[in-house]
Amino acid sequence: MEHIDLGVWDYDTVSNTFTVSDAWRQMRGVDRAEQINVPNDEWLNSVHPDDREKLKAVFRGQVEGNSKSIVIQYRHRHKEGHWVWILCRASVMATDDEGRPLKIVGTDTDVTHVKARENDLRELTGKLQLAIAASGMGIWEFDPCTSQVHWDDKLLEIYGITDGQNVRSEDLWETYIHPDDLAKTVAHTEACRKSESDINCDFRIVRPDGSIRHVRSLARSVARPNAESKLIGVNIDVSEDYFRTQELELARRQLEHDSRHDALTGLGNRRKLNEMTLDLFNRLGRTDAYVVMHIDLDHFKRVNDTLGHAAGDHVLAVVARKLMDLCEDTADVFRVGGDEFTVVFETRPSDQELERICEAMIRSLSEPARFEGNDCTIGASIGYAVGQGPPVNTSEIFVNADTALYAAKYAGRSCFRAYSREMEAAFCQFENARQDLIDAMANGQIICYFQPQYDAHTLEVVGAEALVRWRCPDKGLLTPDKFLPQAIEADLLPDIDEHVLRYVTQTQDEWAAQGLLYPRISVNISKARLDADSLVEQTRDVLQNHHLITFELLETAFLDRIDTQLAFKLDALRDMGIRIELDDFGSGHSSIAAMQVVKPDGVKIDRSLVEPLTTKPSQLLTLRSLAKIARLEGAAITVEGLETGIQLAAIRDLDCDALQGYTLQRPMPAIEFAALLAKNGMCQQQA
Numbered sequence: 300m301e302h303i304d305l306g307v308w309d310y311d312t313v314s315n316t317f318t319v320s321d322a323w324r325q326m327r328g329v330d331r332a333e334q335i336n337v338p339n340d341e342w343l344n345s346v347h348p349d350d351r352e353k354l355k356a357v358f359r360g361q362v363e364g365n366s367k368s369i370v371i372q373y374r375h376r377h378k379e380g381h382w383v384w385i386l387c388r389a390s391v392m393a394t395d396d397e398g399r400p401l402k403i404v405g406t407d408t409d410v411t412h413v414k415a416r417e418n419d420l421r422e423l424t425g426k427l428q429l430a431i432a433a434s435g436m437g438i439w440e441f442d443p444c445t446s447q448v449h450w451d452d453k454l455l456e457i458y459g460i461t462d463g464q465n466v467r468s469e470d471l472w473e474t475y476i477h478p479d480d481l482a483k484t485v486a487h488t489e490a491c492r493k494s495e496s497d498i499n500c501d502f503r504i505v506r507p508d509g510s511i512r513h514v515r516s517l518a519r520s521v522a523r524p525n526a527e528s529k530l531i532g533v534n535i536d537v538s539e540d541y542f543r544t545q546e547l548e549l550a551r552r553q554l555e556h557d558s559r560h561d562a563l564t565g566l567g568n569r570r571k572l573n574e575m576t577l578d579l580f581n582r583l584g585r586t587d588a589y590v591v592m593h594i595d596l597d598h599f600k601r602v603n604d605t606l607g608h609a610a611g612d613h614v615l616a617v618v619a620r621k622l623m624d625l626c627e628d629t630a631d632v633f634r635v636g637g638d639e640f641t642v643v644f645e646t647r648p649s650d651q652e653l654e655r656i657c658e659a660m661i662r663s664l665s666e667p668a669r670f671e672g673n674d675c676t677i678g679a680s681i682g683y684a685v686g687q688g689p690p691v692n693t694s695e696i697f698v699n700a701d702t703a704l705y706a707a708k709y710a711g712r713s714c715f716r717a718y719s720r721e722m723e724a725a726f727c728q729f730e731n732a733r734q735d736l737i738d739a740m741a742n743g744q745i746i747c748y749f750q751p752q753y754d755a756h757t758l759e760v761v762g763a764e765a766l767v768r769w770r771c772p773d774k775g776l777l778t779p780d781k782f783l784p785q786a787i788e789a790d791l792l793p794d795i796d797e798h799v800l801r802y803v804t805q806t807q808d809e810w811a812a813q814g815l816l817y818p819r820i821s822v823n824i825s826k827a828r829l830d831a832d833s834l835v836e837q838t839r840d841v842l843q844n845h846h847l848i849t850f851e852l853l854e855t856a857f858l859d860r861i862d863t864q865l866a867f868k869l870d871a872l873r874d875m876g877i878r879i880e881l882d883d884f885g886s887g888h889s890s891i892a893a894m895q896v897v898k899p900d901g902v903k904i905d906r907s908l909v910e911p912l913t914t915k916p917s918q919l920l921t922l923r924s925l926a927k928i929a930r931l932e933g934a935a936i937t938v939e940g941l942e943t944g945i946q947l948a949a950i951r952d953l954d955c956d957a958l959q960g961y962t963l964q965r966p967m968p969a970i971e972f973a974a975l976l977a978k979n980g981m982c983q984q985q986a
């Protein structure tokens with residue numbers, strides 16, 4: 300016994316002696332020399348307090364003869380201070396006649412390490428149970444020998460089963476699987492069982508209350524000695540993950556869609572167009588022909604400016620719908636810019652068919668769109684190009700369609716053109732003309748002539764209108780009708796207006812340097828210049844206190860609504876000392892409604908209203924009515940275009956302030972106007 304580390308003890312109740320072996324002592328770190336007493340209260344003090352009472356009771360019971368043999372585990376304090384787990388087995392070896400024990404012999408085993416392992420195991424099991432509970436896994440176990448499955452409570456909960464039946468027949472599970480997932484799931488499970496590989500699949504279940512959940516099933520077969528393998532598996536309710544993934548997928552798809560579509564019209568955007576055409580080019584055979592069509596809306600900006608952005612948006616949405624309806628299945632429509640659309644025909648329609656489509660588009664788009672009681676009228680210019688086979692240069696077809704579009708616009712808008720090589724020459728010409736104008740400004744060829752304006756009563760010079768001229772080295776002096784249409788086409792009109800203002804202020808500086816007392820000079824301001832965001836800043840940049848400037852607003856026919864941005868601009872200009880006048884008053888270019896919006900300091904009655912005076916004296920009545928309207932708004936009145944003495948005589952009775960016309964003076968170069976001023980005594984010396 301000593302050899303197998305068993306501590307042996309012997310208790311003689313007659314002599315009341317307690318004898319222990321060396322191993323008993325070693326277990327507890329007790330020295331050989333130390334006397335071991337009969338287990339008494341003092342001895343029990345070195346037993347763990349939690350085990351003390353139990354040990355005492357068992358030992359007493361044996362000494363009193365109640366039990367022949369006992370087995371007990373308790374903790375005994377080692378001499379070094381730590382606890383030693385003792386497994387004690389004791390038997391009564393001899394008794395007296397009354398059955399009271401005379402001799403009890405026991406063996407003690409140090410089971411501390413076993414206890415530690417048991418403890419570790421208990422801890423691990425606890426952790427595992429916690430983890431399983433937290434994971435929400437339901438566990439099942441299938442024994443093929445009994446064809447029964449054990450479902451734990453969590454699994455029953457996942458399946459919405461409330462009968463508490465943990466042991467269930469093998470095929471019951473299948474009755475819960477969603478009919479659409481049943482075949483696939485059963486096939487997978489069967490295949491895994493056959494090959495003894497792990498089951499791993501997702502499927503839907505229908506709970507008894509009809510609700511649908513997404514379940515992930517994982518299972519493995521576990522080999523057993525002398526029996527067919529068991530299947531152990533878990534089910535996890537992954538519905539929330541599934542729904543979240545589904546939502547994420549939807550959001551991802553939405554983002555993907557948004558990045559390729561225009562939010563306003565729902566049409567594909569430029570990115571989508573690029574992808575679509577690249578795909579098309581890859582699919583094209585050598586003889587396959589296709590068409591790219593560019594559509595640009597005419598006067599769209601006007602709708603935006605006069606009726607507001609909501610009206611503009613409405614018009615774009617209507618245009619998109621019309622284009623889609625017209626193209627039906629024959630082509631794809633894209634919105635590639637503010638008011639620019641592209642249509643791609645993967646298969647080339649016949650020339651007649653293309654013409655028919657273009658005509659239908661122009662007709663349909665020029666029909667006014669109603670918005671909040673207003674008619675929004677726009678037009679459309681179309682250019683298209685035909686391509687054949689995979690292109691060497693993928694952007695060429697788009698450039699060609701653009702060239703054709705430009706040709707349509709140049710031909711007067713609201714029409715269509717098919718690309719041709721000759722167009723390119725025309726386009727080059729346009730580009731050259733544009734560059735020529737830019738160069739002309741830089742080289743000082745764009746100048747002004749000044750047409751004097753006279754006081755209607757005293758006929759003194761009270762002002763002049765600056766009229767732009769191009770002193771062209773090849774063609775001589777060009778009037779605005781020779782180059783402003785090209786400037787408009789090339790979007791250079793605002794630049795020309797700015798250039799003219801600089802020219803006029805510089806000229807006033809020169810006149811001031813010559814000691815001349817110059818009058819107010821009127822410069823013409825186109826609608827495009829008035830709309831430019833930079834107008835106020837650039838004017839402030841140029842203007843100094845001594846400059847005397849009037850802005851004649853052209854094309855004011857569309858200024859018939861209060862526009863806060865315009866009001867702000869006009870106020871800022873007036874703060875700089877600029878007078879504001881409406882040009883061409885009474886003609887189609889200027890409206891009476893614009894009076895209310897602009898509240899001009901003056902108006903210029905248009906030449907077209909003055910001209911009939913020569914033959915029709917009653918025209919004076921029309922002029923009088925116009926003058927009255929202007930006066931009601933407190934505006935000064937200039938009559939322009941007085942070409943003949945008859946006209947001049949006729950307006951003598953008209954209530955107006957200033958006169959301008961060939962019969963008084965033709966437009967003249969700055970130097971001549973300066974001479975006129977000097978001749979009229981407008982010099983500082985004389986003042």
Ligand code: C2E
Pocket residue numbers: 750765766767778779780792795796799822823824825851853882883906939940941942943959960961962966
């Ligand atoms: P507008 O502003 O109404 O200028 C008056 C035009 O009438 C000038 O023509 C002037 O020479 C012409 N005119 C003056 N008196 C008579 C007359 O008795 N009989 C006739 N038949 N014509 C007369 P111009 O210089 O050819 O300018 C034409 C138009 O070009 C201007 O009309 C104006 O709309 C535009 N324009 C001129 N300069 C500029 C400019 O600097 N910027 C802008 N945006 N437009 C300008």
Ligand code: MG
Pocket residue numbers: 764823851882
């Ligand atoms: Mg004018």
Ligand code: MG
Pocket residue numbers: 882883903905906939
């Ligand atoms: Mg005018």
